[in-house]
Amino acid sequence: xxxxxxxxxxxxxxxxxxxxxxxxxxxxxxxxxxxxxxxxxxxxxxxxxxxxxxxxxxxxxxxxxxxxxxxxxxxxxxxxxxxxxxxxxxxxxxxxxxxxxxxxxxxxxxxxxxxxxxxxxxxxxxxxxxxxxxxxxxxxxxxxxxxxxxxxxxxxxxxxxxxxxxxxxxxxxxxxxxx
Ligand SMILES: CC(C)(COP(=O)(O)OP(=O)(O)OC[C@H]1O[C@@H](n2cnc3c(N)ncnc32)[C@H](O)[C@@H]1OP(=O)(O)O)[C@@H](O)C(=O)NCCC(=O)NCCS
Numbered sequence: 165x166x167x168x169x170x171x172x173x174x175x176x177x178x179x180x181x182x183x184x185x186x187x188x189x190x191x192x193x194x195x196x197x198x199x200x201x202x203x204x205x206x207x208x209x210x211x212x213x214x215x216x217x218x219x220x221x222x223x224x225x226x227x228x229x230x231x232x233x234x235x236x237x238x239x240x241x242x243x244x245x246x247x248x249x250x251x252x253x254x255x256x257x258x259x260x261x262x263x264x265x266x267x268x269x270x271x272x273x274x275x276x277x278x279x280x281x282x283x284x285x286x287x288x289x290x291x292x293x294x295x296x297x298x299x300x301x302x303x304x305x306x307x308x309x310x311x312x313x314x315x316x317x318x319x320x321x322x323x324x325x326x327x328x329x330x331x332x333x334x335x336x337x338x339x340x341x342x343x
Pocket of ligand 1: 194259260261264265267268269272289290293294295298299300302
């Protein structure tokens with residue numbers, strides 16, 4: 165898979181917390197088309213759990229920059245919060261700003277976290293998010309040379325598409341992997 169090289173993915177610093185919160189708002193806005201979330205009287209979406217990410221062990225907040233400019237973020241749990249899946253890593257949130265989409269940055273970010281946190285993984289998408297489903301099938305498929313499983317589950321009134329795979333033994337070499 166061809167991946168771009170003009171990007172970085174770094175731990176969110178305390179000085180970048182406001183930036184993370186702002187990008188999160190854009191992400192929630194995108195999602196509101198699918199989950200019908202509404203903004204409060206300050207015009208913001210509520211999101212309760214960013215605080216621990218990047219501050220507590222096993223919870224990571226990573227910022228994507230393209231040519232130095234903020235372009236996305238990912239929140240990763242080293243242990244999935246889904247009951248019965250605690251032995252798996254988990255993508256809590258994953259976002260590429262619209263201006264940077266379909267240039268391979270999402271794939272680059274996904275491959276980078278799979279490299280950075282080798283092990284068994286679980287990724288979920290809500291049913292209506294068919295673009296994200298196509299994205300994850302493509303990048304996980306390329307990373308694992310097709311060795312992943314997929315199932316659909318109903319949880320709290322939502323249909324979830326779930327992929328599971330293992331990144332301990334990487335199938336494909338990527339020369340940019342150490343960035
Ligand atoms: C899903 C998302 C992260 C993809 O980021 P991206 O940088 O555009 O993805 P890439 O350019 O790396 O895409 C890699 C491949 O995935 C597939 N893909 C990506 N987005 C797709 C879409 N909307 N529809 C169908 N396939 C898609 C394509 O095969 C693509 O390769 P191609 O462009 O050569 O055809 C981005 O659209 C996004 O942030 N969406 C909103 C938030 C979201 O849904 N996050 C995921 C939550 S589970």
